[in-house]
Amino acid sequence: MTTHATDHQAAADTVGSIGLRLDDVTLTLGDGDTAVTALDHVGLTVAPGEFVAVVGPSGSGKSSLLAVAGGLQRPTSGTVHIAGTELTALSDKERTAARLRHIGFVFQQSNLLASLTVREQLLLPLHIDRRLDTTARARADELIEAVGLTHRAGSRPHQLSGGERQRAGLARALMTSPAVLLVDEPTSALDRVRSAEAVRLIAEQTHERSTATVMVTHDTAIMDAADRVYEMVDGRLS
Ligand SMILES: Nc1ncnc2c1ncn2[C@@H]1O[C@H](COP(=O)(O)OP(=O)(O)OP(=O)(O)O)[C@@H](O)[C@H]1O
Secondary structure, three states: OOOOOOOOOOHHHHOOOOOOOEEEEEEOOHHEEEEEEEEEEEEEEEOOOEEEEEEOOOOHHHHHHHHHHHOOOOOEEEEEOOOOEEEHHHHHHHHHHHHHEEEEEOOOOOOOOOOOOOOHHHHHHHOOOOOOOOHHHHHHHHHHOOOHHHHHHOHHHOOOOHHHHHHHHHHHHHHOOEEEEEOOOOOOOOOHHHHHHHHHHHHHHHHHHHOOOEEEEEOOOOHHHHOOOEEEEEEEEE
């Protein structure tokens, strides 16, 4: 299924129903002759509980889309709203705070810390923030169970398979109950069956936890699990 970027705008625009919204976003990278339009007037609205896949070839702008949607990069023009907050109107410091609070990232490389167990990976940010209480511990255990890693809760990354590492990364991203979940190529390291499982798990968690989820990939086989699929070509979404 491929739908047009504006089709769902009106439906998702009612107050309170917006998880993520990009309006007329453009991102230019590099200068002068080497300047590249990584995002070209992109509009995208994702409601809470909705799972959107963005499919496109290498270099089409998918990583740029996640960087801008997640507040890691300021767009050259256009606006980004997350859970009712205009990300693009915030200072760098405020944007970082909003990112930590409202956005969960699942990156291609799961970025797990080698010395920590699965459970510790989830609890670390709360430990640093001195917010490590019984509620947080219970939430970590619930998420570890949701991604099927209870038997691996005490394992360190080198003791896990690629798929298990990805699931640990997903559980960690969900720890803050983010409004928006941004996923980069979850399937690249995995075989077909495991890829489909990973994507199904992300779809399930999106619906259960009402996150507005965007997953970018060049694997068209994942499309079935998504509520909507967009194509990215030369920085344009259609
Ligand atoms: N820092 C940069 N300076 C200049 N151009 C850049 C920079 N980063 C990315 N680009 C260019 O912007 C375009 C979009 O890149 P982007 O990484 O978003 O694509 P992608 O679809 O995620 O690719 P891949 O699937 O290979 O990760 C590409 O043409 C890329 O070469």
